[in-house]
Amino acid sequence: MGFFRNMFSNNRHVNMSRKKAAPAKENDKPVSPTLQDNFAYIEQALFRTEDLVRRPLAYLSKPGVLLYLSSVCDSQKIHETILKPMAQAGADDLEVVLTATLVEKYSSLEPVIDLMLRGYAVIFLEGRQECHAVRAAFINLRSVDEPANEKSIQGSHDGFIESLPVNLQLIRKQINSRNLIVRRYTLGNITKTDAAIVYLNNLANPEVVDEIDQRISAVNADNIMSGYLLLEYIENQSYSPFPQILQTERPDRVVGNLLEGRVALLTEGTPAALVMPVTFFAFYQSPDDYNSRSLAGSFIRLLRLFSFFIAITLPAYYIAVLSFHYEVIPMELFYQIKGSVEKIPYPPILEALFMELAIELLREAGMRLPSPIGQTIGIVGGLVIGDAVVKVGLVSYPMITVVALTAIASFVIPSHEMSYSVRLLRFPVMILASLFGFIGIFFGLTMIFAHLCKLESFGTPYFAPASPMRLKDWKDALIRSPFWKLNERPLDARPLKLEQENGKRKGNGDDRG
Amino acid sequence: MASGRGTAMIAAKEKITPGQFMMTVIQAQIGVGVLFLPSSVQSVAFNDAWISVILSGVTAFLLILVMWGLARRFPSVTFLEYLPLLLGKVFGKTVLVFYAAFFILECSLVLVLFADVIKDWIFTNTPTWVILSLALIASLYIAQENIRTIARFLVLTFVLIFLLVIIAAYAFRDANILYILPINQSGFPSILKGVVKSMNSFYGFEMLLFCFPYVLGEGKSILKATVLANIFSTLFYTFLVFTCLIVFSPEELKVIPQPVLYMVKALSFTIIERADLYFMTIWAVVVVSTVIAYLFMSSRTISVLLGQKKHRRTAPYVALFILIISLIPHNQEMINVLQTYVGILSGALLVGFPLILLGISYGFGIKGKEQPG
Incomplete structure (x- = not known):
């Protein structure tokens, strides 16, 4: 077996203890009093990159030099917060003179070079053994628009963008608690991406936070460009069909989860937060459930959970009925279906696979194309393929109905990740149904549910509150009870404080009349 | 004697x-009997079969x-750890071999009957081994895990038992209560024979021997859980047998092997x-839940x-x-x-041996340590 493993695995460190590569610190050069020395060193360290700008200046009639990378610095800011105050300066202390928000003093060059890559400008003065790094990063932000793939009807219409500080601000804006904590990380040996975990100190379970911290710290890779890349490093089982970390672009969804004692991970350059630990049911919750009244919210939520079963079993059920158990449907319906299916020359499983693949192709094509052409795809897919395919005799009408219903059901799920996994899972169930009928479907479902029972996300059971059964938590998982009924937080994230509201009222009875 | 030898603390x-334990026991008890119990008990206890089940x-x-x-x-x-303490190392292991044989045979019996009905x-034409492998693979997937995961899964599938009850209850519209009258028509000896016949469907409570240290709470709550589980299974089986008895006439019951299936086959919704x-x-x-427990x-x-x-x-x-x-059996x-x-094995190992072991434990004063923590 070792032979095969070597053939497929390109991980050279499998058997070595995973050690983080220590940053090269041996040649930490102190700041030299001569300007030319410093410049030469930095130019060397950046391999003579051509966006390095050298701007000679004079400060209190002493010669100096300003170095920065033009690609990451804002020339407007350099002018306003560095050059202008220095030209009008009276005091000797640069930190007093400069009007930038962040000015730091350094006596060695290596950390300064790292800062320059992050948008700092550095000032060297002749004769001084120290330099000043001033933050002048160029910030190019898009507005915090509503995310296109997580729209809500009611509720807030802002969304995360590609900037970590803005995203953090969106969260802090809604939780004005001193317990909200941010822990920062720098990830990726080459990319050095900023990341942060956010949680409520008095709610999130320290064990879970520690586990997340350990997993993030253990990542040793060159490229952690985005949160999505990080996701696979820290989730429990990458080969499970079910996503174990919730990705969302909606700040209100993150805030709701933080208040249940979960942890959110934000990454610079990623317009989404990763929420963990989450359960299966978290993927079926949407902010809309909470923004509408509880009866409506419960109805929609039950509908979504029902769609999970439709998406996985409906084509399989149809195949099983056609292949084995045609007697389970009423006679009249059976004749209708028979009339249509009779003209199809191959077994229902092939028919279903063909149609399912066609729908997946249409979806993929429609998504990649710009919206004006996307509509054409809709017409081609809906009218041409949908109608012509039956007339040609490739697929029967009932199959089109079944496949269309399945496709709709799989798009109801408010999380893309879960939608993908549901669409994947229906193929094995369909094949089982074509081989073993109802028994095959039930064995397929048994395996799926067994897997859900086995799966854990950061030490918390993934299928809670259905397994382990905790009926109290069904109030906010299967349905959405009125808020004054949700006295306790769900147990699955093991929050430190269970009580979240106190639904006592003045009169008697449950209904607040 | 050094009790508690080599016992790691249970994490x-x-x-x-x-509660989880209760449903585990129910799931271990309720299995193939659902289809076979009514006719097998009825064949010896006739219209008093339901008394036998109780x-x-x-x-x-x-x-x-x-x-x-x-x-x-x-x-x-x-049980596996204290059996050698009570019987000595060699004899204890020999007895364990018999227990292993019993569990394997019981599991095989369940599967054989299952495959029989499916076929x-x-x-009709699917090879038996395919059906059996399917059931075993699904069971193995969850039976490999620790008792906690198994219990979680069994709790989840517990809901399905109620579905069986609902479907079967629909048959009451064809019921004729006169079929079971007069009560005690067949006589007490036949009822006792029926008890022996139906006992096999109640096995599964031996999970108690395997799970006792894993269940949270005091000994009394564990007993309560097991007894409640047993009451549930008894009521469930009695309900099924009773329904079959009042839906089918005694003559019909003689010729049909799985009366429950025939009963629900006639329903139309x-x-x-x-x-x-x-x-x-x-x-x-x-x-499959039963197979999981025995596996x-x-x-x-x-x-x-x-x-x-x-x-x-x-x-x-x-x-x-x-x-x-x-x-093997075809x-x-x-x-x-x-x-x-x-x-025979179940009579010896589940009825006889526990009594003997209890006697040895009290007679020689062999006891285990209190549960730490």
Whole structure:
């Protein structure tokens, strides 16, 4: 077996203890009093990159030099917060003179070079053994628009963008608690991406936070460009069909989860937060459930959970009925279906696979194309393929109905990740149904549910509150009870404080009349 | 004697609640009996079969008391670990071999009967080994895990039992209460014979011997959970047998092997026809739950015999072994022989031995340590 493993695995460190590569610190050069020395060193360290700008200046009639990378610095800011105050300066202390928000003093060059890559400008003065790094990063932000793939009807219409500080601000804006904590990380040996975990100190379970911290710290890779890349490093089982970390672009969804004692991970350059630990049911919750009244919210939520079963079993059920158990449907319906299916020359499983693949192709094509052409795809897919395919005799009408219903059901799920996994899972169930009928479907479902029972996300059971059964938590998982009924937080994230509201009222009875 | 020898503390991550334990026992008890119990008991106890089933439940209750009394004296170790303490190393291991054989045979019997029904009702031409492998693979997937995961899964599938009840209850519209009258028509000896026949469907409470140290809470709450489970199973079986007795006339019951299926086959719900097919599919999952319980117990026993700490590695081999054994009987006679063997073994190992062990434990004053923590 070792032979095969070597053939497929390109991980050279499998058997070595995973050690983080220590940053090269041996040649930490102190700041030299001569300007030319410093410049030469930095130019060397950046391999003579051509966006390095050298701007000679004079400060209190002493010669100096300003170095920065033009690609990451804002020339407007350099002018306003560095050059202008220095030209009008009276005091000797640069930190007093400069009007930038962040000015730091350094006596060695290596950390300064790292800062320059992050948008700092550095000032060297002749004769001084120290330099000043001033933050002048160029910030190019898009507005915090509503995310296109997580729209809500009611509720807030802002969304995360590609900037970590803005995203953090969106969260802090809604939780004005001193317990909200941010822990920062720098990830990726080459990319050095900023990341942060956010949680409520008095709610999130320290064990879970520690586990997340350990997993993030253990990542040793060159490229952690985005949160999505990080996701696979820290989730429990990458080969499970079910996503174990919730990705969302909606700040209100993150805030709701933080208040249940979960942890959110934000990454610079990623317009989404990763929420963990989450359960299966978290993927079926949407902010809309909470923004509408509880009866409506419960109805929609039950509908979504029902769609999970439709998406996985409906084509399989149809195949099983056609292949084995045609007697389970009423006679009249059976004749209708028979009339249509009779003209199809191959077994229902092939028919279903063909149609399912066609729908997946249409979806993929429609998504990649710009919206004006996307509509054409809709017409081609809906009218041409949908109608012509039956007339040609490739697929029967009932199959089109079944496949269309399945496709709709799989798009109801408010999380893309879960939608993908549901669409994947229906193929094995369909094949089982074509081989073993109802028994095959039930064995397929048994395996799926067994897997859900086995799966854990950061030490918390993934299928809670259905397994382990905790009926109290069904109030906010299967349905959405009125808020004054949700006295306790769900147990699955093991929050430190269970009580979240106190639904006592003045009169008697449950209904607040 | 050094009790508690070589017993690692049971991690909090492996503990289950009494509620979970209750449903585990129910799932282990309710299995193939759903389809076979009515006709097999009716064949000896006639229209008093339902009394036999209730009496079997009472017998099971007494056996549970004995097992609980035994398990209570060793609160931090399982049966597999205290058996050698009570009987000595060599004899203890020999007895364990018999227990392993019983669990494997019982599991095979369940599977043989399962495959039989599936072949009779749905897949006449599908080879038996395919049906059996399907059931065993699904069971193995969850039986390999620790007791906590198993309990979680069994709690989830517990809901399906109610579906069976609902489907079967619909048959009451065809009921004729006169079929069971007069009560005690067949006489007490026949009822007792019926008790012996129906006992096999109640086995599964021996999970108590394996799970006792894993259940959270005091000994009394564990007893309560087991007894409640037994009451549920008894009521469920009685309900099924009673329904069959009042729906079918005695003459009909003589000729049909799976009366429950025939009963629900006649039902029609406008959009759903042939409820028996749905009933059987749900029943398949209930059977798989029983197989999971027995696969767990047999692979645990065999792991101890082989000196393995975890049963994850041994479980696949045990499953393969069970598959081979279940392929041997290919006619009704051989199934009957297997049933007889299982009957004898269960009588000795689940009725006789726990009593003897309890006697030894009290007589020689052998006791286990209190559960730490």
